[in-house]
Amino acid sequence: MAKFIFVTGGVTSSLGKGIIAASLAKLLQSRGLKVTIQKFDPYINVDPGTLNPYEHGECYVTDDGAETDLDLGHYERFLNTPTSQANNVTTGRIYQTVINKEREGEYLGKTVQVVPHITDEIKRRMLMLGEKGFDIVITELGGTVGDIESLPFVEAVRQLQWEMPEEDCLVVHLTLIPYLSAAKELKTKPTQHSVRLLSQEGVRPDIIVCRTEKPLSEEIKRKIALFCNVKPNAVIEAMDAGTIYEVPLKMLQEGLDVIVLKKLQINGYSAPDLGKWRGFLDRLNYPKSRVTIGLIGKYIELQDAYKSILEAFIHAGAVNQCKVQIVNIHSEYITDDNVAEKFRELDGLLVAPGFGTRGVEGKISAVKYARENQLPFFGICLGMQMSVIEYARNVLGWKDAHSTEMNTATSYPVIALMEEQKKIKKKGGTMRLGAYPCSITKGSLANKIYGTTEISERHRHRWEFNNNYLEDFERAGMIPSGKNPQTGLVEIVELANHPYFIGVQYHPELKSTVENPHPLFVNFVQAAKWFADTKAGAVAAMAETV
Numbered sequence: 001m002a003k004f005i006f007v008t009g010g011v012t013s014s015l016g017k018g019i020i021a022a023s024l025a026k027l028l029q030s031r032g033l034k035v036t037i038q039k040f041d042p043y044i045n046v047d048p049g050t051l052n053p054y055e056h057g058e059c060y061v062t063d064d065g066a067e068t069d070l071d072l073g074h075y076e077r078f079l080n081t082p083t084s085q086a087n088n089v090t091t092g093r094i095y096q097t098v099i100n101k102e103r104e105g106e107y108l109g110k111t112v113q114v115v116p117h118i119t120d121e122i123k124r125r126m127l128m129l130g131e132k133g134f135d136i137v138i139t140e141l142g143g144t145v146g147d148i149e150s151l152p153f154v155e156a157v158r159q160l161q162w163e164m165p166e167e168d169c170l171v172v173h174l175t176l177i178p179y180l181s182a183a184k185e186l187k188t189k190p191t192q193h194s195v196r197l198l199s200q201e202g203v204r205p206d207i208i209v210c211r212t213e214k215p216l217s218e219e220i221k222r223k224i225a226l227f228c229n230v231k232p233n234a235v236i237e238a239m240d241a242g243t244i245y246e247v248p249l250k251m252l253q254e255g256l257d258v259i260v261l262k263k264l265q266i267n268g269y270s271a272p273d274l275g276k277w278r279g280f281l282d283r284l285n286y287p288k289s290r291v292t293i294g295l296i297g298k299y300i301e302l303q304d305a306y307k308s309i310l311e312a313f314i315h316a317g318a319v320n321q322c323k324v325q326i327v328n329i330h331s332e333y334i335t336d337d338n339v340a341e342k343f344r345e346l347d348g349l350l351v352a353p354g355f356g357t358r359g360v361e362g363k364i365s366a367v368k369y370a371r372e373n374q375l376p377f378f379g380i381c382l383g384m385q386m387s388v389i390e391y392a393r394n395v396l397g398w399k400d401a402h403s404t405e406m407n408t409a410t411s412y413p414v415i416a417l418m419e420e421q422k423k424i425k426k427k428g429g430t431m432r433l434g435a436y437p438c439s440i441t442k443g444s445l446a447n448k449i450y451g452t453t454e455i456s457e458r459h460r461h462r463w464e465f466n467n468n469y470l471e472d473f474e475r476a477g478m479i480p481s482g483k484n485p486q487t488g489l490v491e492i493v494e495l496a497n498h499p500y501f502i503g504v505q506y507h508p509e510l511k512s513t514v515e516n517p518h519p520l521f522v523n524f525v526q527a528a529k530w531f532a533d534t535k536a537g538a539v540a541a542m543a544e545t546v
């Protein structure tokens with residue numbers, strides 16, 4: 001039988017519940033337990049797939065094709081185990097299920113209400129992963145305690161806390177202890193209030209995790225414990241960390257895992273095995289080289305929009321013991337005229353995924369520069385599509401070549417919609433989503449990078465390389481080195497006469513974890529190192545001749 005841990009948040013959003021949940025999960029996993037994490041989000045969208053990145057950051061896609069919250073990315077990166085549709089549930093999905101059941105007559109004669117029908121559906125889904133062989137299921141509740149929309153979720157936790165044996169259910173409440181610089185003091189009052197709010201809703205927290213800029217003294221911990229009705233050892237300090245990957249070690253120091261195990265009455269667990277994790281942190285914290293990579297996108301002011309890409313670079317940097325400095329460059333402001341100036345410092349170029357017309361011409365100029373200047377290039381999804389368009393326009397000479405996403409009247413629709421996609425009217429969950437196999441050509445760059453010819457990667461897009469033009473591209477030197485074995489859809493393109501140019505239709509960033517850094521990112525960082533060294537070598541050679 002699985003045991004359940006619920007993670008709630010108080011005082012403010014953005015305290016990092018996902019990271020705390022993932023860190024706790026990591027510690028429990030490192031002691032030999034089978035752990036999974038799920039996220040319950042109180043908004044009414046059925047899933048975050050229809051949300052603009054400005055609203056909710058990146059949409060993370062699982063192997064089974066679920067469009068989910070970006071916290072699931074953290075869960076996978078920390079635990080190195082895949083999540084699925086079942087790991088992310090929203091209010092919209094709960095209501096959709098209940099309303100569908102009502103229409104089918106399942107509640108015949110009854111008035112359908114928030115309590116018990118909505119809360120029962122929430123509880124059913126909260127317990128579902130408990131039947132899949134996990135020892136511990138951690139549930140993160142999105143939002144902040146006191147929000148109107150999170151009430152049914154908190155009520156479901158209250159009922160579960162009441163129904164389950166005490167040692168099977170635990171509530172961890174994450175709050176903020178602000179530091180007032182004028183008073184030179186840490187303040188516990190917001191935490192007291194948020195715990196009171198949670199208690200008014202009937203939920204008694206077992207552990208309080210406190211986000212803080214300054215260390216918590218024993219006295220402050222005792223004060224929080226007294227007012228929040230927990231023992232002082234159940235008050236955990238969560239100091240700001242240099243990287244999210246240090247948080248599990250901080251939680252270990254604070255004994256979060258030990259108190260959780262004690263409260264859940266789990267005995268006979270092993271000592272934490274965090275050797276690989278510490279090794280990763282050492283390589284990350286003590287780099288021996290440095291590269292600068294340009295990230296070309298249109299959401300660059302937004303940290304969360306390219307979350308998985310940024311994390312994949314952290315993993316790949318650590319493998320290479322190389323500090324990867326990411327320079328965000330807004331695609332809307334790149335032109336053929338200013339690109340050389342903007343890219344002067346770069347050792348590699350990543351053109352990001354995206355939707356819609358805004359900024360695509362800048363992405364095309366960026367690809368052109370990388371192609372013509374031997375700069376290592378990595379295009380993901382829309383980035384790959386832009387590399388195809390750039391090649392069509394500037395090498396094949398098809399001046400108005402485009403994707404029909406941006407120009408339906410183009411004479412050369414080199415990126416086009418698949419037949420199945422043309423009929424689709426509904427937006428939610430209808431893209432080409434989730435894991436698909438891809439066969440790689442022997443001897444290609446992709447083959448060298450992956451070290452195999454059969455891979456599986458996750459997708460999230462509607463448009464595809466148009467195979468009507470395949471031969472023209474091949475003749476002109478753009479190689480389709482990866483294809484879907486069933487449909488023949490082109491998944492990878494590369495260039496014959498370029499040291500490192502690769503575009504992929506899928507999203508490799510979604511599969512990069514601390515333990516399994518993605519080979520495409522690892523190799524791209526190596527290529528950037530090679531470029532930096534060559535550049536440095538050339539400069540040195542030039543200096544000698546002067």
Ligand code: GLN
Binds near residue numbers: 352
């Ligand atoms: N807009 C493109 C498509 O739908 C690319 C999507 C993406 O980059 N994820 O095909």
